[in-house]
């Protein structure tokens with residue numbers, strides 16, 4: 001099974017920079033086992049295989065910015081260069097296979113391909129906001145299903161009833177859809193008080209919610225009130241393997257009366273059941289193969305698939321109405 005072109009070529013997160021400590025992280029990207037660790041001059045990403053006898057390096061330790069293989073103790077530094085062979089004065093000129101590394105928005109990114117670094121939502125680096133990353137474990141989900149789920153306005157009434165949307169209180173809502181050359185968005189002009197429990201608690205009056213696609217694999221949902229942004233949830237979906245996806249979720253709120261740590265605790269507590277509900281839906285969705293039908297409320301799905309396949313959709317702007 002192959003990967004869509006823009007995903008195969010693209011850059012993907014493999015770790016949260018702040019979490020890189022004394023232990024190496026075993027990660028997968030597009031099915032390839034990788035190891036991520038804190039090197040002398042920044043994060044290092046290697047194939048998780050010692051070139052000596054093939055041992056997974058992620059089972060080793062990090063010492064002085066080098067990863068030490070658990071089998072014979074060879075130590076590898078930046079670029080995968082072998083720096084020491086215990087018991088010998090010789091150091092062979094051997095490399096563990098190294099991948100390119102970028103640090104952006106607090107994440108460590110790498111690529112198995114040749115693609116350009118993706119454009120990211122500005123909210124990820126806006127210094128005026130309180131923010132935190134939440135990186136749960138990978139779970140059974142197709143990466144494009146997971147991205148579409150995050151941007152989909154039509155499932156919350158059914159999958160998260162009352163928490164996110166009240167199922168029996170749908171209101172006519174104007175939707176402005178913009179498909180652009182390098183991104184897409186759907187803006188929902190909400191005219192009434194938000195109906196779900198969480199939106200009521202966190203946002204007060206909501207005027208607009210926006211789903212933005214930053215190809216290939218970032219989805220941002222922003223909720224705005226009369227005075228601007230109330231809450232942004234931007235998720236970079238990492239394709240660890242076919243049917244295994246890890247969300248890197250970034251929550252941002254304007255600075256206000258509540259301290260950042262308290263917002264972090266509350267937002268995570270409220271979103272934990274939502275995450276579990278979405279995970280159940282995404283896992284169940286994988287149990288059936290077949291083509292997808294496009295419905296009248298699938299505003300961003302076709303753009304998601306088009307960008308992922310390296311064939312950006314025709315730019316267009318249109319308005320629609322839905323009962324949200």
Ligand code: FES
Nearest residue numbers: 050052053069072
């Ligand atoms: S297998 Fe890694 S040092 Fe021998």
Ligand SMILES: [Fe+2]
Nearest residue numbers: 149156159278
């Ligand atoms: Fe959901």
